[in-house]
Amino acid sequence: DAGVIQSPRHEVTEMGQEVTLRCKPISGHDYLFWYRQTMMRGLELLIYFNNNVPIDDSGMPEDRFSAKMPNASFSTLKIQPSEPRDSAVYFCASSPGGGATDTQYFGPGTRLTVL
Amino acid sequence: QQQVKQSPQSLIVQKGGISIINCAYENTAFDYFPWYQQFPGKGPALLIAIRPDVSEKKEGRFTISFNKSAKQFSLHIMDSQPGDSATYFCAASSSLSGGYNKLIFGAGTRLAVHP
Numbered sequence: 641d642a643g644v645i646q647s648p649r650h651e652v653t654e655m656g657q658e659v660t661l662r663c664k665p666i667s668g669h670d671y672l673f674w675y676r677q678t679m680m681r682g683l684e685l686l687i688y689f690n691n692n693v694p695i696d697d698s699g700m701p702e703d704r705f706s707a708k709m710p711n712a713s714f715s716t717l718k719i720q721p722s723e724p725r726d727s728a729v730y731f732c733a734s735s736p737g738g739g740a741t742d743t744q745y746f747g748p749g750t751r752l753t754v755l
Numbered sequence: 756q757q758q759v760k761q762s763p764q765s766l767i768v769q770k771g772g773i774s775i776i777n778c779a780y781e782n783t784a785f786d787y788f789p790w791y792q793q794f795p796g797k798g799p800a801l802l803i804a805i806r807p808d809v810s811e812k813k814e815g816r817f818t819i820s821f822n823k824s825a826k827q828f829s830l831h832i833m834d835s836q837p838g839d840s841a842t843y844f845c846a847a848s849s850s851l852s853g854g855y856n857k858l859i860f861g862a863g864t865r866l867a868v869h870p
Contacts, residue, residue: 644798683799683844683860696857731798740787740806740850744858746798 644747646732652753658720661750663732664713669745671738674707674717675731677749689715690738722754759847761861768868774832776864778845781826785847789858790819790830793842802843835868842866
């Protein structure tokens with residue numbers, strides 16, 4: 641398996657623009673997670689899906705952030721409008737289940753820079 | 756109660772030495788403690804994990820020591836190698852939370868192993 645695939649790997653945009661990050665989870669994994677990593681706040685869980693349904697979006701910082709999972713093999717994280725403080729590395733991860741020993745497999749991340 | 760505190764923030768070790776990273780937690784409901792390893796430009800990957808019913812788990816050169824009464828756990832890397840240079844995250848989760856076991860990550864430790 642190719643692992644979790646994220647695109648783009650790097651994104652540079654200007655404040656106010658819409659940004660869409662994409663993720664393809666590992667086939668057969670029922671859970672999908674979006675994380676944000678910054679120096680100040682470390683790794684933060686933004687939202688997670690179970691069987692394509694959003695379960696917990698309490699980590700989404702503002703209404704400017706939205707996430708969708710239209711099918712089992714694709715998810716998007718959208719920021720509209722983007723702000724400089726959104727600059728971070730965004731990771732998508734998937735796991736086969738929600739149990740404590742179900743490993744989360746992370747993608748390579750998307751480095752977002754908002755100017 | 757949800758926080759996992761990790762130290763040190765950075766660590767420099769000579770090749771062949773022992774690297775030790777420490778984590779502490781407050782929430783006694785945590786019952787799964789994984790360590791993730793992250794290389795530059797990559798996503799975190801599960802390295803080793805422990806449940807609180809054992810005090811130590813060893814996999815190759817990597818060992819987790821767990822002290823339930825002190826609510827602390829640590830990662831020991833024996834015979835550290837330059838290839839171990841990475842950022843290490845401790846994490847914790849609770850199966851009592853129901854549904855998905857949300858991982859709470861520590862802030863990370865940047866390890867540099869000098870040849």
